[in-house]
Amino acid sequence: MQLTAIPDGIVRANNFGIVDTDVGAPNKGQVLVGLRRLGLNAGLAHRLGGEGTPYGPGIDVGDVPASDAVVEVLVSNVEELRTGDLAVGKVPWRTAAVVDGDELRKVDGAVPSEGLEAYLTILGHVGFTAYTGMIHVGDIRPGEVVYISGAAGGVGSCAVQFAKAYGATVIGVAGSNEKVALLTDVLGADRAINRHDGAAVDLLRDAAPEGIDLYYDNVGGEQLEAALEVLNFGGRVVICGAVGSGSGSGAPANYRRLIYQELTMRGFTVTAHEDLRVQFESEVGGWLREGKVRSIHTVFDGVDRVPEAFESLLAGGSSGRVIVSVPSQRLGR
Numbered sequence: 001m002q003l004t005a006i007p008d009g010i011v012r013a014n015n016f017g018i019v020d021t022d023v024g025a026p027n028k029g030q031v032l033v034g035l036r037r038l039g040l041n042a043g044l045a046h047r048l049g050g051e052g053t054p055y056g057p058g059i060d061v062g063d064v065p066a067s068d069a070v071v072e073v074l075v076s077n078v079e080e081l082r083t084g085d086l087a088v089g090k091v092p093w094r095t096a097a098v099v100d101g102d103e104l105r106k107v108d109g110a111v112p113s114e115g116l117e118a119y120l121t122i123l124g125h126v127g128f129t130a131y132t133g134m135i136h137v138g139d140i141r142p143g144e145v146v147y148i149s150g151a152a153g154g155v156g157s158c159a160v161q162f163a164k165a166y167g168a169t170v171i172g173v174a175g176s177n178e179k180v181a182l183l184t185d186v187l188g189a190d191r192a193i194n195r196h197d198g199a200a201v202d203l204l205r206d207a208a209p210e211g212i213d214l215y216y217d218n219v220g221g222e223q224l225e226a227a228l229e230v231l232n233f234g235g236r237v238v239i240c241g242a243v244g245s246g247s248g249s250g251a252p253a254n255y256r257r258l259i260y261q262e263l264t265m266r267g268f269t270v271t272a273h274e275d276l277r278v279q280f281e282s283e284v285g286g287w288l289r290e291g292k293v294r295s296i297h298t299v300f301d302g303v304d305r306v307p308e309a310f311e312s313l314l315a316g317g318s319s320g321r322v323i324v325s326v327p328s329q330r331l332g333r
């Protein structure tokens with residue numbers, strides 16, 4: 001699947017096309033993998049058009065994007081990986097690809113009852129991001145009030161559940177009534193806001209009459225400014241992402257609130273926190289087995305639906321992580 005046209009503003013499914021290519025054979029240290037689940041990221045949209053961005057190198061016409069995925073080993077020239085093993089890693093949008101063995105993390109043990117999707121959600125990159133941001137950087141404590149933007153998205157849906165697991169009062173904001181219901185009825189948020197119902201600051205003041213202690217920011221823009229208005233003295237902001245702040249700097253107009261309210265804002269990059277991986281897998285894996293947390297995802301079946309899935313993700317029509325499912329390519333399975 002490659003980029004066939006540079007999007008003119010809005011990314012459309014027809015900006016991508018399927019091309020047949022020869023996959024080749026793996027050399028020493030490499031494996032041939034078959035795609036099983038492909039996780040899509042909104043951040044990739046910023047890179048379409050060839051220009052490099054903070055999200056990664058640019059993607060030009062003819063380039064094949066890459067995303068994190070669950071793959072099945074088809075042929076292995078790596079000692080630790082055998083045919084049939086499942087692994088997680090960043091791979092090109094291809095049904096089969098040759099990748100370096102050290103780019104993959106083998107998935108051990110029984111597949112979670114939630115299915116392979118869990119490796120790309122609650123146990124995957126977005127879950128690890130939410131865990132790092134909420135538990136380590138945000139240092140969420142029982143009884144605190146936390147506000148989470150993009151709360152029904154991939155990272156947000158995990159952040160809501162982790163904050164609840166740590167005993168916080170959670171207020172989430174999302175872009176539709178369906179997502180608001182998901183937040184309160186499925187994910188356990190105490191209150192939820194539809195961001196299209198009014199000005200962000202008014203909606204947040206109504207939802208948080210006691211103020212907020214922590215703001216987990218996935219979007220920036222007016223949500224960040226609203227949170228700065230409503231944060232209690234000594235409050236904290238975790239800057240995880242800025243998908244909603246357009247192409248500008250995203251700097252809040254009311255940043256002086258940091259002075260008056262003695263607020264702390266801290267950004268983070270999840271890849272700098274690999275040391276937390278074991279703690280994350282143990283704690284969140286335990287919650288998953290206990291049924292305390294769950295995987296939130298929207299699945300599209302078939303690799304030919306990747307462009308449609310990506311368009312849906314960017315249009316905000318899907319809840320949780322958007323994932324494309326592909327059947328096993330091993331013979332006899």
Ligand SMILES: NC(=O)c1ccc[n+]([C@@H]2O[C@H](COP(=O)([O-])OP(=O)(O)OC[C@H]3O[C@@H](n4cnc5c(N)ncnc54)[C@H](OP(=O)(O)O)[C@@H]3O)[C@@H](O)[C@H]2O)c1
Pocket residue numbers: 041042043126129149150151152153154155156173174175176179195218219221223239240241242243244245268269270271313316320321
């Ligand atoms: N710091 C790190 O290391 C790290 C790692 C991974 C991801 N991230 C960042 O984390 C953020 C969330 O990632 P994700 O994978 O969860 O993305 P996602 O699933 O696409 O969720 C982002 C949510 O943002 C909301 N949104 C989109 N445009 C908006 C706007 N203009 N104003 C307000 N909300 C808007 C959408 O929800 P509604 O329409 O429902 O509001 C969407 O569900 C992104 O900014 C990403 O870049 C950071």
